Amino acid sequence: xxxxxxxxxxxxxxxxxxxxxxxxxxxxxxxxxxxxxxxxxxxxxxxxxxxxxxxxxxxxxxxxxxxxxxxxxxxxxxxxxxxxxxxxxxxxxxxxx
Amino acid sequence: xxxxxxxxxxxxxxxxxxxxxxxxxxxxxxxxxxxxxxxxxxxxxxxxxxxxxxxxxxxxxxxxxxxxxxxxxxxxxxxxxxxxxxxxxxxxxxxxx
Numbered sequence: 180x181x182x183x184x185x186x187x188x189x190x191x192x193x194x195x196x197x198x199x200x201x202x203x204x205x206x207x208x209x210x211x212x213x214x215x216x217x218x219x220x221x222x223x224x225x226x227x228x229x230x231x232x233x234x235x236x237x238x239x240x241x242x243x244x245x246x247x248x249x250x251x252x253x254x255x256x257x258x259x260x261x262x263x264x265x266x267x268x269x270x271x272x273x274x275x276x
Numbered sequence: 277x278x279x280x281x282x283x284x285x286x287x288x289x290x291x292x293x294x295x296x297x298x299x300x301x302x303x304x305x306x307x308x309x310x311x312x313x314x315x316x317x318x319x320x321x322x323x324x325x326x327x328x329x330x331x332x333x334x335x336x337x338x339x340x341x342x343x344x345x346x347x348x349x350x351x352x353x354x355x356x357x358x359x360x361x362x363x364x365x366x367x368x369x370x371x372x373x
Contacts, residue, residue: 223327230320243340
């Protein structure tokens with residue numbers, strides 16, 4: 180979970196996320212996605228649900244909230260890039276959004 | 277509450293916040309502050325408390341969270357700059373932090 184993604188994992192696990200609205204971050208080996216909700220209550224509700232998951236995983240997003248919008252960036256600092264932890268958290272976000 | 281701060285209000289209401297760790301945002305008539313907590317639980321706990329206050333005020337922060345750090349930017353888009361709503365929300369954040 181804490182090693183950088185292999186080429187094979189990038190094909191099998193990362194590529195499907197990139198097809199579903201996630202994008203590589205030009206600033207490094209990280210993925211980003213912008214979630215847009217109806218209003219602040221829904222945006223922050225999403226953040227609260229993700230926060231509980233993230234804390235349980237001990238793997239936390241970098242994220243910015245402006246009213247109904249939540250911009251998320253995922254990477255694994257200890258590994259210097261994307262790991263399966265990022266993949267798992269991104270998948271959980273997809274379900275929670 | 278929704279008019280731009282007057283010069284007098286900037287002296288009496290804004291200046292004390294600037295003395296307490298808030299700073300003017302070089303990108304416009306807005307104030308910023310970075311809050312640093314012990315860990316993610318404390319950082320997100322702060323955000324959850326502020327979120328309830330913000331929703332009740334119908335005045336929301338722009339904010340970024342990276343683990344234990346929360347960067348906040350306050351301005352009033354409808355007014356094109358700082359209003360008493362920003363002052364009130366900043367003061368509430370001081371109490372909640």
